Amino acid sequence: MTTNQTGPAVSAANSLPQTSLSQLSRTLRPVAKAPVRIVHLGLGAFHRSHQAWYTHQAGNSAEWGIASFTGRRPDAALALAEQDGLYTVVERADSGDSFEVINSIVEAVDGADVGRLAELVAAPATAVITLTITEAAYRLGSDGQLDRSAPDVVADLALLADGGAGKGKPTTPLGRLVFALAARRAAGAGPLAVVCCDNLSNNGTVAHSAVVGLAGAWDAELAAWIDANISFVSTSVDRITPRTTEADLAAVEAACGYRDNSPVVAEPFRNWVLSGEFPAGRPRWEDAGAVFVDDIEPYENRKLWLLNGAHSMLAYAGQLRGHTTVAEALGDPLCLRAVERFWDEAEANLHGADLEIPTYRAALLERFSNARIAHHLAQIAMDGSTKLRMRAVPVLQAERAQGRSGSAAALVIAAWMDFSGMDFSATAAGFHDPLVAEVSAANRLSGTGRTRAMLALLNPALAGDDAVVQLIENLSGSFSGLAVQE
Numbered sequence: 124m125t126t127n128q129t130g131p132a133v134s135a136a137n138s139l140p141q142t143s144l145s146q147l148s149r150t151l152r153p154v155a156k157a158p159v160r161i162v163h164l165g166l167g168a169f170h171r172s173h174q175a176w177y178t179h180q181a182g183n184s185a186e187w188g189i190a191s192f193t194g195r196r197p198d199a200a201l202a203l204a205e206q207d208g209l210y211t212v213v214e215r216a217d218s219g220d221s222f223e224v225i226n227s228i229v230e231a232v233d234g235a236d237v238g239r240l241a242e243l244v245a246a247p248a249t250a251v252i253t254l255t256i257t258e259a260a261y262r263l264g265s266d267g268q269l270d271r272s273a274p275d276v277v278a279d280l281a282l283l284a285d286g287g288a289g290k291g292k293p294t295t296p297l298g299r300l301v302f303a304l305a306a307r308r309a310a311g312a313g314p315l316a317v318v319c320c321d322n323l324s325n326n327g328t329v330a331h332s333a334v335v336g337l338a339g340a341w342d343a344e345l346a347a348w349i350d351a352n353i354s355f356v357s358t359s360v361d362r363i364t365p366r367t368t369e370a371d372l373a374a375v376e377a378a379c380g381y382r383d384n385s386p387v388v389a390e391p392f393r394n395w396v397l398s399g400e401f402p403a404g405r406p407r408w409e410d411a412g413a414v415f416v417d418d419i420e421p422y423e424n425r426k427l428w429l430l431n432g433a434h435s436m437l438a439y440a441g442q443l444r445g446h447t448t449v450a451e452a453l454g455d456p457l458c459l460r461a462v463e464r465f466w467d468e469a470e471a472n473l474h475g476a477d478l479e480i481p482t483y484r485a486a487l488l489e490r491f492s493n494a495r496i497a498h499h500l501a502q503i504a505m506d507g508s509t510k511l512r513m514r515a516v517p518v519l520q521a522e523r524a525q526g527r528s529g530s531a532a533a534l535v536i537a538a539w540m541d542f543s544g545m546d547f548s549a550t551a552a553g554f555h556d557p558l559v560a561e562v563s564a565a566n567r568l569s570g571t572g573r574t575r576a577m578l579a580l581l582n583p584a585l586a587g588d589d590a591v592v593q594l595i596e597n598l599s600g601s602f603s604g605l606a607v608q609e
């Protein structure tokens with residue numbers, strides 16, 4: 124085992140008595156807890172391996188504590204609160220694991236506690252709000268605007284219209300955020316930065332329009348205040364972080380000698396590119412390698428198309444071929460070939476001197492084939508209708524605008540369609556998508572009608588293009604009937 128030198132002293136494997144992480148908190152928090160200056164929405168594995176890790180590493184980390192709120196369920200907050208916010212990042216390389224205890228999360232809160240959220244966001248010391256609420260949670264329609272007809276958006280708008288503090292509290296992450304920003308405005312606590320860390324193109328702009336759209340439907344003056352006072356920072360985030368398993372808990376206990384109920388396993392690679400203003404200050408994330416740029420789009424597209432686009436290709440093609448993890452799917456020549464062809468198309472539409480695409484592609488192959496990271500395709504396959512709008516549709520559109528077919532990008536969409544028609548009754552993950560009802564309705568059609576209806580969920584303009592519909596229909600079945608015998 125190796126341990127990371129920058130972490131608190133937990134390096135002596137098995138030298139500690141079997142104990143829980145909370146019992147060690149005094150040793151592991153060498154100084155007093157940092158004050159809350161960051162509020163996070165979306166306390167999950169990725170937040171802990173990425174933003175919380177970067178904050179822990181920042182040179183001024185003692186000044187920047189995070190209060191992290193869960194989304195739908197309280198479990199992650201309860202587990203983390205029981206160990207005083209401390210948890211282990213297991214960095215899983217091909218060559219072995221290293222362990223580091225992270226202490227930047229100073230408060231872990233059930234997302235339903237909207238009162239505490241409002242209190243913290245309204246506090247003058249709070250300078251940054253980070254978001255990992257999932258792509259689907261922005262509730263964007265296929266036109267890229269807030270879908271005001273989504274049932275939970277309708278419900279939140281009704282609650283907000285009721286005065287927010289009335290009978291109930293908003294349940295969507297953005298509804299909660301808008302409610303909390305109203306409290307900040309009322310407190311006169313001034314500007315801050317909202318940092319979107321979800322895999323969306325132009326994620327700062329998207330978060331801005333979704334938040335202002337929701338606020339405006341409630342209170343036009345609040346929307347104007349948000350516009351004038353809240354900086355929406357765009358970021359490209361990257362660190363492969365599969366869901367934590369029981370085996371991971373056991374691995375930490377065996378190597379570190381303490382029981383951690385909330386460890387997180389991640390690859391050694393990490394990347395964070397940010398663009399935007401921080402009117403109330405920020406941690407020195409650059410100390411941990413974060414990069415601040417003026418124009419984020421080329422970096423964002425490189426990551427969304429090459430990494431996430433390939434992930435989606437592998438998720439659908441791989442599961443149609445009977446694979447379970449990214450590394451397994453990449454080992455299948457048919458899937459690898461589909462990924463390489465998709466990368467060729469994406470690359471032709473990525474411009475920027477310092478993007479170093481060949482190096483980036485080579486690194487991706489290495490990262491994806493890290494078989495010690497069991498990254499489940501079923502996890503990546505979720506919410507395909509939202510993800511493909513960012514990962515495959517732009518490449519297909521760019522290719523066609525150049526007079527080329529875009530068949531590799533179309534293949535991602537065809538694989539998603541085929542995948543959505545699989546029999547999920549025997550699978551634990553099932554088919555998970557914000558448009559599950561619409562997908563089921565489309566799957567009751569057949570032939571061109573089905574293809575067109577599915578495509579309309581991603582992009583109505585493409586669905587109106589007969590040539591694209593035909594292209595995708597012809598590609599349907601490319602990975603079916605070829606299931607690999609395990």
Ligand code: CS2
Nearest residue numbers: 360361362363431434502503
């Ligand atoms: C994945 C991402 O689940 C998914 O959709 O493509 O979570 C991916 O692992 C991260 O963006 C890597 O940084």
